[in-house]
Amino acid sequence: MSAFADKVVVVTGAARGIGRATAVEFASAGATVVGADLDSEALGEVGELALRLGGDVGDADDAHQIIDGTLAAFGRLDALVNNAGTWLLKPTAQITPEEWDDQLSTNLRSFFLLIRRAYPALAETGGNVVNVASMAAMRFTTPHVAYASAKAGVIAMTRDLAAEYAPEVRVNAVAPGPIDTMGLTAAMTPAEKADFGRRYPLGRMGEPEDVAHAIVFLASPQAAYITGATLPVTGGTELGVPSLF
Template identity: 40%
Template sequence: MIGKTVLITGAAKRVGLSIVRELHAAGANIMVHYRTATEAAEALVAELNAGRPGSAVCQQADLLDIEALSMLVENTIAQFGRLDALVNNASTFYATRLGKIDLAAWDDLIGTNLKAPLFLTQAAAPHLKSAHGAVVNITDIHAERPLAGYPLYCAAKAGLLGLTRALAIEMAPEVRVNAVAPGPILWPDDSEFDENARDKIVAHTLLKRAGSPQDIARAVRFLLDDASYVTGQVINVDGGRSAHL
């Protein structure tokens, strides 16, 4: 990854933060995208540049604004002169009970989880092709095995999984496109999953424990840096939960 440039969406916190640190430690230059987490993004960039000056920059963008996606790519090229990899990590996640789903939820969940990755990848495609680069989408094990109470989120992630395979065809042979599907890694910030619900989910994994953001980050690094003959695939990083849901 030394000398390569990676654009990561939703990169200031949680899993995105771990992906940033993993790829930066491998030598990559990082464009840290964020929407509202200005303080966290700026602190992260300062931390990375303290260790390797000029290796990271952050950019605010609303991924639901299609024009902002092209600017995000253009600013990455302006800063680093190249774009070798894109990690579509940014996501929204919340329950949408059938009968109460509205267009605002549709626009948000489909927009962030499916529409934005498509249009951002499209904007980045010429640069990725010239670099013979790669794309990694962060999907979800519930893209294939839906979670009750979350039909719209699951549909959005299912779309992203299908998009991953479709883009692998469209961007071949120059660009590889794969996905990482997390299981129980980080719990949502809201109260949807109480301690009892969390215990049941973890008990249903084969490894009987929750994973860590670093597990996702290492899978992303593998797909970007050490999987030159892998494209159109999804790696479930879920402790075996999806093996017997």
């Protein structure tokens, strides 16, 4: 029997990238998958979804509707994957207060809104939450202080809510490293891309499926004794600087 048969899972940011790969993997493990995304058109192309919900996850009404709509359709919730995110690569002096607020809204406030609304339903099923943080929360990688600050908040939120919601609901996170989703490599040839990946200890950039595997594991019964953890999915990128010898 499939690990997620009869389970209902919500994945935000499911229209593309890591969210889409995660939705597909949950569906192939037997879950009923609800996908939420700002981009309703792209969401419509994800055939594996049992329900598609639009809206901005940082908006309280929209976030609540994602949980309420799921419960209205399926009557239960077993896992919530907070994945929707947006990245602002900019020197700090150029970040406007509005851009700061937008980064914090999508990348941190939305997690609070969705988890708080989902908690009663998750507590009923013994469910769990998986938050998508980032290696950027743990190491400097490039100038994106609003993004890194929000992701550091996601790790703190994961730890605190894991303690507050135990034993009813487990709360974990993944911290992806360089994953080939953001268009950074779109202009590269396969050889250039392979060359780019060689700078990382495991010798390649990550694929969305690398992160999806970790998310589905943390949401599964195999992770029943894991809560409050942030699992790096980075190819070892954060381990240190390249050896001199």
